[in-house]
Amino acid sequence: MSYNISTMYIWKFFNENCVCPVCEIRKKMDADISEMYLSEAVMENEERKKVNKYGFCKDHYDLLYLGTNKLGLALQMQTRVKTIGALIKNYTDVKKAQKHAKAIQKRLETCVICNTLNFNMERYYETIARLYKDDEKFRNVTFKTIHGLCYGDYLNLINYAHKAGKYSAEFLATLHEKQTASTNDLIKQLNDFTMAFDYRAKTLPSKSASLSLKLTRVKVYGDKTNLPERK
Numbered sequence: 151m152s153y154n155i156s157t158m159y160i161w162k163f164f165n166e167n168c169v170c171p172v173c174e175i176r177k178k179m180d181a182d183i184s185e186m187y188l189s190e191a192v193m194e195n196e197e198r199k200k201v202n203k204y205g206f207c208k209d210h211y212d213l214l215y216l217g218t219n220k221l222g223l224a225l226q227m228q229t230r231v232k233t234i235g236a237l238i239k240n241y242t243d244v245k246k247a248q249k250h251a252k253a254i255q256k257r258l259e260t261c262v263i264c265n266t267l268n269f270n271m272e273r274y275y276e277t278i279a280r281l282y283k284d285d286e287k288f289r290n291v292t293f294k295t296i297h298g299l300c301y302g303d304y305l306n307l308i309n310y311a312h313k314a315g316k317y318s319a320e321f322l323a324t325l326h327e328k329q330t331a332s333t334n335d336l337i338k339q340l341n342d343f344t345m346a347f348d349y350r351a352k353t354l355p356s357k358s359a360s361l362s363l364k365l366t367r368v369k370v371y372g373d374k375t376n377l378p379e380r381k
């Protein structure tokens with residue numbers, strides 16, 4: 151399945167005051183790709199073959215299950231389960247059985263949606279760094295207004311810093327500055343939250359302090375994807 155890398159989402163989410171704009175891009179793309187696996191498009195032969203071979207990871211299975219096409223999911227899983235079922239063999243030799251178990255384990259760990267998502271996210275990291283190089287407004291205004299990133303995406307962008315060309319060092323410096331400031335903010339919010347439990351505390355946790363655990367979820371582990379609600 152092809153997916154267009156659009157700078158539109160980069161502009162959109164880097165201008166929103168979120169914990170991690172890259173997570174927002176990923177969530178949007180994840181929801182779009184997952185939706186495709188609930189549409190008629192997945193009944194095409196080429197896609198069916200991919201689903202049979204790679205299947206869905208647990209998170210994507212759960213996401214698809216929450217979607218609106220249970221029949222489509224059942225049809226896809228029917229052939230996927232057959233594929234896995236065909237791998238099961240009876241061994242009397244323990245070593246051979248254990249080697250085969252490892253091979254099946256590997257086959258169970260793949261996911262057709264994660265494959266597409268990861269492939270396209272690599273293109274997004276690169277496009278973000280290139281945009282930083284090529285677009286003065288993105289470099290001097292938009293990128294400077296972000297709050298920070300989750301740690302995973304902070305590292306992902308560092309991996310593509312060379313794509314910012316002559317602005318690579320500046321790109322790294324801004325990333326570092328944003329990440330340090332947002333980390334300090336989060337530490338402060340967690341501190342305020344824990345302090346409110348102190349028996350000497352006279353005030354209830356402030357709203358931002360009680361959000362601190364939610365922010366920590368995104369900062370440390372990245373954000374979760376939800377499928378858009380249907381009317």
Ligand SMILES: [Zn+2]
Nearest residue numbers: 170173300303
């Ligand atoms: Zn992120």
Ligand SMILES: [Zn+2]
Nearest residue numbers: 207210261264
């Ligand atoms: Zn997956």
